[in-house]
Amino acid sequence: MGGTKKFKRLIPRDAAERLLGMRRLTFIRNAGGPMSFSRSLLLFLFLAMGLTAPALAQSDPEALRPLINELAKGKYDDTQKQIGALVATGDPAVAPALEALGDGDLYFRKSDGMVFIASKAGKGYALTDPLTLESAGEAGRRDVKKIKVNNKLRRVLRSALGSLTLMAPDPAVRKQAAEAVFKSRDPDSIEALDAALAAETDDSVRTVMEQARAAAVLNSDLGDEDKLAAVEVLASMGTRQAMSLLLSVQSSLEGPVRDATAAAVTKIEKSIAAWDAAQNIWYGLSLGSVLLLAAIGLAITFGVMGVINMAHGEMVMIGAYVTFVVQEMIRTSMPGLFDYSLFIALPLAFLVSGAIGVAIERGVIRWLYGRPLETLLATWGISLILQQAVRSLFGPTNREVGNPDWMSGAFEVGQMTITYNRMWIIVFAMLVFAGLMLVLKKTPFGLYTRAVTQNRRMAASMGIRTPWVDALTFGLGSGIAGIAGVALSQIDNVSPNLGQGYIIDSFMVVVFGGVGNLWGTLVGAMTLGVVNKFLEPYAGAVLGKILVLVFIILFIQKRPRGLFALKGRAVEA
Amino acid sequence: MMTSFLFRAMDARAGIFLAIMAAAIVLVPAGNLLVPEGSPFHVPTYAVTLMGKYLTYALLALAVDLVWGFCGILSLGHAAFFALGGYAMGMYLMRQIGTRGVYGDPILPDFMVFLNWPELPWYWYGFDMFWFAALMVVLVPGVLAFVFGWFAFRSRVTGVYLSIITQALTYALLLAFFRNDMGFGGNNGLTDFKDILGFDIQADSTRAGLFAASGIALVFCYVICRAVTRSKLGKVLVAVRDAESRTRFLGYRVEHYKLFVWTLSAMMAGVAGALYVPQVGIINPGEFAPANSIEVVIWVAVGGRGTLVGAVLGAVLVNFAKTWFTAALPDIWLFALGGLFVVVTLFLPKGIVGTFSQGWTALRQRKASADYEAGSDEPPSSPPHAPSATARDAEPQPAE
Numbered sequence: 026m027g028g029t030k031k032f033k034r035l036i037p038r039d040a041a042e043r044l045l046g047m048r049r050l051t052f053i054r055n056a057g058g059p060m061s062f063s064r065s066l067l068l069f070l071f072l073a074m075g076l077t078a079p080a081l082a083q084s085d086p087e088a089l090r091p092l093i094n095e096l097a098k099g100k101y102d103d104t105q106k107q108i109g110a111l112v113a114t115g116d117p118a119v120a121p122a123l124e125a126l127g128d129g130d131l132y133f134r135k136s137d138g139m140v141f142i143a144s145k146a147g148k149g150y151a152l153t154d155p156l157t158l159e160s161a162g163e164a165g166r167r168d169v170k171k172i173k174v175n176n177k178l179r180r181v182l183r184s185a186l187g188s189l190t191l192m193a194p195d196p197a198v199r200k201q202a203a204e205a206v207f208k209s210r211d212p213d214s215i216e217a218l219d220a221a222l223a224a225e226t227d228d229s230v231r232t233v234m235e236q237a238r239a240a241a242v243l244n245s246d247l248g249d250e251d252k253l254a255a256v257e258v259l260a261s262m263g264t265r266q267a268m269s270l271l272l273s274v275q276s277s278l279e280g281p282v283r284d285a286t287a288a289a290v291t292k293i294e295k296s297i298a299a300w301d302a303a304q305n306i307w308y309g310l311s312l313g314s315v316l317l318l319a320a321i322g323l324a325i326t327f328g329v330m331g332v333i334n335m336a337h338g339e340m341v342m343i344g345a346y347v348t349f350v351v352q353e354m355i356r357t358s359m360p361g362l363f364d365y366s367l368f369i370a371l372p373l374a375f376l377v378s379g380a381i382g383v384a385i386e387r388g389v390i391r392w393l394y395g396r397p398l399e400t401l402l403a404t405w406g407i408s409l410i411l412q413q414a415v416r417s418l419f420g421p422t423n424r425e426v427g428n429p430d431w432m433s434g435a436f437e438v439g440q441m442t443i444t445y446n447r448m449w450i451i452v453f454a455m456l457v458f459a460g461l462m463l464v465l466k467k468t469p470f471g472l473y474t475r476a477v478t479q480n481r482r483m484a485a486s487m488g489i490r491t492p493w494v495d496a497l498t499f500g501l502g503s504g505i506a507g508i509a510g511v512a513l514s515q516i517d518n519v520s521p522n523l524g525q526g527y528i529i530d531s532f533m534v535v536v537f538g539g540v541g542n543l544w545g546t547l548v549g550a551m552t553l554g555v556v557n558k559f560l561e562p563y564a565g566a567v568l569g570k571i572l573v574l575v576f577i578i579l580f581i582q583k584r585p586r587g588l589f590a591l592k593g594r595a596v597e598a
Numbered sequence: 599m600m601t602s603f604l605f606r607a608m609d610a611r612a613g614i615f616l617a618i619m620a621a622a623i624v625l626v627p628a629g630n631l632l633v634p635e636g637s638p639f640h641v642p643t644y645a646v647t648l649m650g651k652y653l654t655y656a657l658l659a660l661a662v663d664l665v666w667g668f669c670g671i672l673s674l675g676h677a678a679f680f681a682l683g684g685y686a687m688g689m690y691l692m693r694q695i696g697t698r699g700v701y702g703d704p705i706l707p708d709f710m711v712f713l714n715w716p717e718l719p720w721y722w723y724g725f726d727m728f729w730f731a732a733l734m735v736v737l738v739p740g741v742l743a744f745v746f747g748w749f750a751f752r753s754r755v756t757g758v759y760l761s762i763i764t765q766a767l768t769y770a771l772l773l774a775f776f777r778n779d780m781g782f783g784g785n786n787g788l789t790d791f792k793d794i795l796g797f798d799i800q801a802d803s804t805r806a807g808l809f810a811a812s813g814i815a816l817v818f819c820y821v822i823c824r825a826v827t828r829s830k831l832g833k834v835l836v837a838v839r840d841a842e843s844r845t846r847f848l849g850y851r852v853e854h855y856k857l858f859v860w861t862l863s864a865m866m867a868g869v870a871g872a873l874y875v876p877q878v879g880i881i882n883p884g885e886f887a888p889a890n891s892i893e894v895v896i897w898v899a900v901g902g903r904g905t906l907v908g909a910v911l912g913a914v915l916v917n918f919a920k921t922w923f924t925a926a927l928p929d930i931w932l933f934a935l936g937g938l939f940v941v942v943t944l945f946l947p948k949g950i951v952g953t954f955s956q957g958w959t960a961l962r963q964r965k966a967s968a969d970y971e972a973g974s975d976e977p978p979s980s981p982p983h984a985p986s987a988t989a990r991d992a993e994p995q996p997a998e
Contacts, residue, residue, distance in 0.1 A: 333758055335892075392944055397758045398672045399943040402899060405892050406939020413932035529769050529888065532762050567773050574770040578746075578763050582753040 089114060093122050093155055094140050097133035097172055104172070105181055112185045120189050122155035127182040131155070132169040143169060184213050191221035191234070200230045206237040210270070212245030236262055243274045252282045260289035263296035264440060300440040305558050311447040313554025314454035317547060318513065319527040320534035321458060322506035324546040327535050330478070330498055332390055333401040336408035337531060338524025339415075340382060340503045344374035344510020345519045346415060349424045364429040367511060374507035381411075382503025386496045394495075408524070416521040426514040446515050453512050458547055461505065465543070474498050533577050539587030549588060553577075611955075612824055615907050616817060622649075623813035627806035643802050648921065650809035650877045652914045657816045657870035659897045659913035660906060661863040664823050666895065667904030668832065669859050670839030672757075674891045675764030676867050678771050679739035681885035683868025685775075686738055688788035688881040689722060690731030691799070695792050708790070709783045719781045728795055735872040736865040743864030744857065751853035751860070756842065765888045772886035787882025794876050805877070812873045816910070819866045823906050826859065835859055896935070899942050902949025911951060 092114070095107045108126075111119045125131040125142040132143040132150065141161055143150040150169055152161040174182070187209075190202035199221070206214045218238040225231045239255035259267045268290055275286045319341055326334045348370040355362050355369070362369070385407055393400045428446060435444040465471035473494045476484040485491045510523075517523060530553075538549025553573060560569035581587075626649060629641035658680050665671040692707040701711040705718055724730040746767060750760060778784035797804040826832055837845040838852050846852045875881045884890075894913075901912025916938070923931040946953060 389940055389944065398761065399947065401672070401758065401761065402892070402895060403940050403943040406896075406936040406943075409932045409936030409939070413929070413936065416932075417929060525889075529765060533766060536759060536762055567777055571770045571773050574766045574773075578766055578770075579749070581755055581759060581763055582749045585753055585755045585759060 087156075089116060089119060089156055093119065094133070094138055096122070096126065096131070097138055097140050101173075101175055101178060104174070105178060108178075108181055108185055112189060118156055120186060120193075121158060123182055123186055123189070125155065126172060126174060127179055127186070129171065129174065131172045133172060134164060134169050136168065140172070141169070183209075184211055184217075187211070187214055187217065191217050192224065196227045196230050199225070199227075200233050203230065203233040203237040207233070207240045207266075207270075210240045210244040212241050215241050215245060215247075236267075240270055243270070243278075249280065249282050252278070253285055256282065256285045256289050260292050263293050263300075265297060268293040268297065297440070303439075304441045305562075306555060307441060307443065307447075309555030309558035310551060311451055311554070312558055313551035314451040315513065315516070316530055316534050316554055317454045317458065317550035318450070318509035319506075320531040320546055320550055321454075321461060321543070322502040322504075322509060323531045324535050324538070324543055325461070325502035325505065326499055327532075327540065330495065330502075331397065331540075332394075332499065333397055333404065334385075334390075334499075334502070335401055335405040335528065336385065336411060337404075337503075337506055338526070338528035339408045339411040340378045340506035340524070341510040341513060341527055342415065342519075342521065342524035343378050343381065343411070344507035345426065345514035345517075345523055346419060346424070346510075347374040347377050347507065348511045348514040349419075349426050349519055352426060363427070364431065366427075367429060367432075367515075370511045371508050374511045375504040376507075378507025378510070379500040379504030382506075383496050383500040385503075386499035390499065391492065391495065408528075412521045412524075419521070421521060423518040423520045426519050428515055432515055450512050450516065457505065457508065458543070462543060464501070470494075470497065533574070536581060536587055537577050539589035542587075542589045545587055545589035608824075611907055612820075615820065615910070619813055619817050619820075623810050623817075627810050630802060630806050643805055646802075646805050646809050647877050650805070650812045651874060652917050653809070653812035653816050654870045654874040654877070655894075655897070655917050656910040656913040657812070657819055657873070658867050658894055659901070659909040660816070660819055660823060661866035661870065662894050663898045663901075663903060663906055663909035664826070664866070665860055665863045666898060667906070667909070668827050668839060669835045669856055670842075671856065671860060672761045672895065673764045673860075673863075674761045674888065674895065675766075675768035676863070676894055677888075677890040678764075678768035678886055679743060679864040679867035680871035680874070681771070681775075681881065681883075682739045682742065683735045683871030684875040684881040684885060685782060685788070685871075686725075686731055686734040686868070687872035687875045688791075689725040689734075689782075690728060691791040691794060691876060692788050693722075693726040694794065695790065698792050699790070707783070707788070709786065710781070713778060715781070722781070732872070735868050739864040739868035739871075740861050743861045747857045747860040751856045754853075765891065768886050768891055769888050772883055772888070775883035775886060783882070785883065787880060787884075788875075789880040789882075791876065791879060799876055799879070808873065808877050812877070815869055815873055819869070820906060820910070822862075822866075826862070827906070831855065831858075893935070896939050896942065898949075900938060900946075900949055902952035902954075905949065905951040905955070908949050908951030912949065915950075 089111075092107070092111055095110070096104055098107075108123065111123065121142065122131060122140070130142050130144065131140060132152075133140045134152075140155060141152040141164075142155050142158075143152050143164070145151075146163060149163050149165045152164055152169070153159070154161045187202050187206055190198050191206075191214075193199050193202070203218070203221075206218065215238060218234055218241065222231065222234050222238070225234060235258055239258035242251050242255040243259075256271070259271055271286050271290050271293070275283060275290070278286055319338075322340065323334065323337045326332050326337065348367065351370040351373060352363070352366045355366050385404070389403050389407065390400055393403060432446045432449055435442050437443070465474060473484070473489050474497075476487070476489060477491050477494045477498075481491055484494075513523070513527075517526075534549045534553060535546055537553060538545030538547070556576075557569055557573050560572055563569075564572060626641055626646060629639055630643060630646045633640045658676065661679075662673060662676050665673055695707065697704050699708040699711075701708055703711050706715060710718070725734070746764075750763065755763065774780055775782055775787075776785055782788065791799050793799050794804065794808075797807070827835070834845065834850055834855050837848075837850070838855055842852055871881075871885075893916075897913040897916045898909045899912070900916055901910065902908030916935075919934065920931065923934055942949070948956060
């Protein structure tokens with residue numbers, strides 16, 4: 026049987042997709058005979074995935090060959106008739122031939138009138154059988170002649186192919202075909218769509234087909250009733266595409282259909298606005314989690330310990346550079362681990378930044394407790410030194426930090442596009458927040474930290490080594506900044522100035538949320554993120570940011586201690 | 599009465615400072631203009647401009663010292679007032695270009711022609727007159743500081759919180775001035791100035807004149823600061839710095855004192871900016887950068903906070919070091935500056951002038967008490983100064 030043989034390579038590129046569907050079809054054709062194990066497995070999978078193709082005409086390709094060969098005969102009108110005859114068979118196997126005809130790649134052999142798909146090979150042509158897509162040898166330049174097409178024929182071919190592919194066994198191809206009809210709004214394809222709808226079993230494809238049919242109906246001269254139903258279908262789509270379609274046909278309609286269209290447009294506008302709002306909230310949450318990551322370490326050092334650490338941004342920067350170094354080492358020594366590079370970088374970044382933090386606390390900050398303004402200046406000096414050190418080590422330019430596979434790409438929810446890296450960063454920020462809460466609330470170390478925060482002298486009297494707790498808390502805050510750096514390296518440029526961009530925002534978040542309260546930091550970060558993203562469409566990115574800053578400045582006037590202020594004696598400390 | 603007010607502002611240290619300044623104001627322009635070029639005493643023009651720039655920085659540091667050293671308000675946003683003063687002057691200088699710009703438009707500055715602005719925005723009106731621009735140089739920073747301070751001090755935003763929101767203020771202004779539709783030249787700022795008050799801005803004599811003007815402004819502002827801090831009001835300011843709540847409970851309206859000195863300081867910063875712009879020939883949003891404001895604070899800390907003279911000294915020293923380092927060892931500069939921050943806060947909390955005068959006072963007291971014990975009739979001029987236990991205050995030394 027010709028159909029069971031493997032197809033060869035020599036097929037037009039855009040026919041390859043369709044080919045995939047046809048190959049599946051061949052398994053069904055052979056279903057009567059004794060099936061090998063692998064074949065039956067494939068068939069099983071095929072059925073299990075819900076991809077069962079509609080029962081189509083299962084004619085032998087050889088039966089189609091005379092019809093195909095007829096294409097070479099007569100004038101344009103004859104060719105058109107012949108195309109109609111081919112489409113009438115409803116067999117997708119004729120699609121490659123029609124496609125090739127449209128592209129001007131269909132030739133016939135002068136000696137016997139056989140039709141082939143031909144492509145230039147050396148001096149002559151390489152021939153391909155249009156039905157089996159097998160190689161059919163070569164032919165000299167004089168031996169074959171191109172079957173001519175004009176624009177009218179091309180149009181006929183397009184819609185013919187559209188209706189043929191609507192019946193294709195591969196749902197992806199059917200969907201694509203339906204989408205093409207939606208775009209062309211060709212009234213001639215309504216019949217094909219109706220036929221396809223009757224045979225369609227896949228729900229998602231059926232929806233797209235119905236929408237395509239509705240688009241075509243609005244463009245046709247069918248009655249009001251059909252058109253009203255079509256408007257209904259389009260309104261339920263709720264996309265911008267549907268809205269622009271409705272708006273474009275609105276002027277040509279009249280009576281109740283026109284009113285219905287107007288109503289549908291307003292309905293779609295509302296749904297689009299809702300999705301836009303959802304998208305903005307999503308962006309806002311994503312920005313908020315970036316802010317949270319940058320600020321949460323600061324919330325510990327500034328909020329819990331009362332230390333102004335202007336070098337906090339540099340801890341983030343160091344975390345990002347640790348990621349860079351880890352990825353470089355993986356690239357040179359074991360490229361297979363690249364997808365896990367972030368997991369390797371996380372603990373390293375925590376340790377490196379944390380160690381630097383402890384060193385800063387022991388070396389500088391502990392001499393300055395009780396002098397917040399001096400601490401601010403000294404840590405600013407440290408931040409300059411760290412920046413310059415990184416600049417001397419790694420150079421002043423941006424460093425390339427790659428995204429692992431699971432961080433790249435995007436998926437869609439309704440009409441929102443969600444990129445994986447943003448999603449993972451939100452998840453990661455939440456995990457870090459939860460982990461930190463757990464450490465502070467449930468571990469002995471957290472208990473000591475809170476005790477020292479609330480009453481340093483009393484804690485010392487109870488036997489807590491406060492200097493030790495100070496150093497470790499500062500190390501913890503810096504370490505968290507380091508792992509924030511790992512996450513931020515995925516969405517930001519890794520350069521020595523990375524940290525500076527975050528320091529003011531982080532302070533705003535901590536001050537806005539309320540010092541000494543991690544929940545305040547969470548709410549503060551998310552609020553500022555969402556507000557920022559909602560202002561952006563109206564005011565532009567820069568003005569939006571300015572407005573947020575002004576808002577915070579005014580807010581601090583009203584509530585000098587932030588949203589969630591500590592109460593009691595701790596405030597005066 | 600005015601003279602007694604001014605006399606009270608004087609003491610030995612102020613006298614030395616004023617004498618040095620007077621000498622500089624006379625000698626540097628003279629060395630540039632009168633001494634022929636081959637002479638070893640000739641001061642090249644670039645040096646005059648450089649020193650003039652230092653003097654404007656010194657004036658800015660003086661303004662920061664007034665609020666930080668005497669009232670305990672650590673402003674991390676004074677560069678905003680400096681830059682606003684600079685922009686006011688820059689707008690005047692832009693209007694003076696007239697038809698000599700690249701596009702030759704008699705009214706619109708080049709960047710507006712380039713961005714297709716149909717006409718001059720309303721806030722550019724009046725800047726073709728020097729007196730108006732000069733008024734705006736003090737008024738714009740003054741009003742901004744007044745409004746900002748009125749809100750901040752009334753709701754008792756103090757300490758670190760105030761520092762952070764001053765930084766937010768300058769950051770917001772930085773972002774705003776980067777925008778092209780603000781009408782201040784966006785990223786590029788204002789530049790390509792031609793002349794000031796009819797004098798060619800590139801000429802040696804104008805440069806010398808600007809240097810002298812910067813020196814005179816510095817002296818003038820120093821005397822004002824001195825008068826303010828030596829007055830009764832100055833005593834209240836120090837009280838606010840050291841014990842704000844106590845001062846309030848004693849019946850002083852703390853926020854009024856703070857607001858006054860804050861606004862005054864902002865105006866001085868504006869004047870400094872206005873003198874800075876014609877000397878460097880450009881003003882752009884980079885001047886608003888938060889890092890600049892923090893750098894000013896370190897000038898004051900190096901020189902000695904709460905000493906006024908120290909602020910001037912610190913500004914000149916640090917900037918001289920910066921000029922030298924960035925030319926000779928550009929990679930080292932940030933290490934040096936960062937190290938300076940750490941070293942000064944850890945080991946030199948009173949700064950150069952503060953440490954020096956502390957040593958001087960201790961020496962004199964030892965000598966005086968030695969004389970007293972030896973049978974002299976004179977009692978020690980002041981009780982021995984006990985180094986305070988709380989490291990918080992870098993107190994200005996009571997001037998004898």
